[in-house]
Amino acid sequence: MPVVMDADRIGRTLTRIAHEIVERNKGTDDLALVGVRTRGVPIARRIARTLREITGQDVPTGSLDITLYRDDTMRHAVGAQPLVRKTDIQFSIDNRKILLVDDVLYTGRTTRAALDALIDYGRPKAIQLIVLVDRGHRELPIKADYVGKNLPTAPEEIVQVRLLEIDGEDEVVVETGGGA
């Protein structure tokens, strides 16, 4: 079970992404962070914290549950319905630049669902995608704007992002399909 990112590396990576956000958007005006549940949410909050340290400005942060927008529910092969959790976006996304945050970018289907979900809340000026890990194997024409780490993987491998807030520790590991 090789560890590909440890706590220090995750911390430095998110700091670097925060700087890229400020550079690319020339500040943080009109920006808002939206984390995709579950692990995109703490990542979004950490980036918001770093952005405040850099610019002294608060960036509104919300969380998005995409379960009701997935393209694989209702298909009998998938199993019982996944648990639906609450979306919590306490600000208007109209005319803002939304930074959509997820832990792993893989097929792109989660991002597709997140884009559909987000657009039901209004009409953002732009949506940019932040991922901690891009593991390749896209099935849709989707590309991240900020990537923590490009990680070439085989389809049968599993990329696990563990975060302090949810899992009690910070690390990214790759597991091989049939057990390590």
Add this chain to the structure above:
Amino acid sequence: MSTTSQELDQKQAVTALRRKDLLGIAELSPQEIELVLDTAEAMKEVGTRPIKKVPALRGKTVVNLFYEPSTRTRTSFEIAEKRLSADTLNIAIGTSSVVKGETLADTALNLEAMSPDMIVLRHASSGACHFLSRVCRSAIINAGDGMHEHPTQALLDAFTIRERKKRLAGLKIAIVGDLLHSRVLRSNIHLLTKLGADVWVCGPPTLIPADIRRFGVTATSVVEEAVRDADVIMLLRIQLERMEGAYFPSLREYFRVFGMTEERMLMARPDVMIMHPGPMNRGVEIASEVADGPYSVILDQVANGVAVRMAVLYLLAGGVEHEEAA
């Protein structure tokens, strides 16, 4: 009830609504009930968005088959179905072939030949939904069957109580009214006792079913006893249409002895919730000033009904015949 996402992850691992139909509360486990209520919280948020619609049931067809008059329940199911993007059709019995003598099974099988995914059934006969679930491949959702059960009403009642009180366990809940004919009562007794509430039921002796204590509730005909220190008072409608005999002298007499007046309400806890599944008979089971007063959550119940029905529709749409989700 503050649940972290970690707890929710664990909950997800142990629970899912693995059944084809929702026929009653009796067969649900406390975990399944909590799952519906938790899911309904997320569904309630959908109703607050500028675009109150999600694609979860896109391509699914839901038939609302109502053999009894209904405004609230039918409308509530229809809105819930539409918010989940299902295609819906309503069959009102007065204008259908039922008036030409078609049986329930024949009507259902003919509908089923057009491949709906779910049938929401309201019927005057107890057990009609169980019968249909054996005949039909579609998921059956009980929207009230005779004097048996009305599961989505009990779920929305529980959701409304939990939203205010943050729990159900240990609450004193007084249910006052026509106990004999009420399917809402039966579903509520099952649900509230499963989740640990202290349930008191009250009505004229002629309207208390003989074996009611078997269900773990306290029965009384003294309304003051039932409402004293209650956290929740739930009124039930006097169902004149189901009464074949004289169960009490007059409606005025009923109101005098059992009607929920402000005076009686003040015997309950200061933060009491007043509930009624509707339709209300003002001046019979409930005084207007109580129904419209600050303790009344009757319209919250109606609002929450949509979220709870969305949760039930969504959870049942997953079906049963498959293994654990990845």
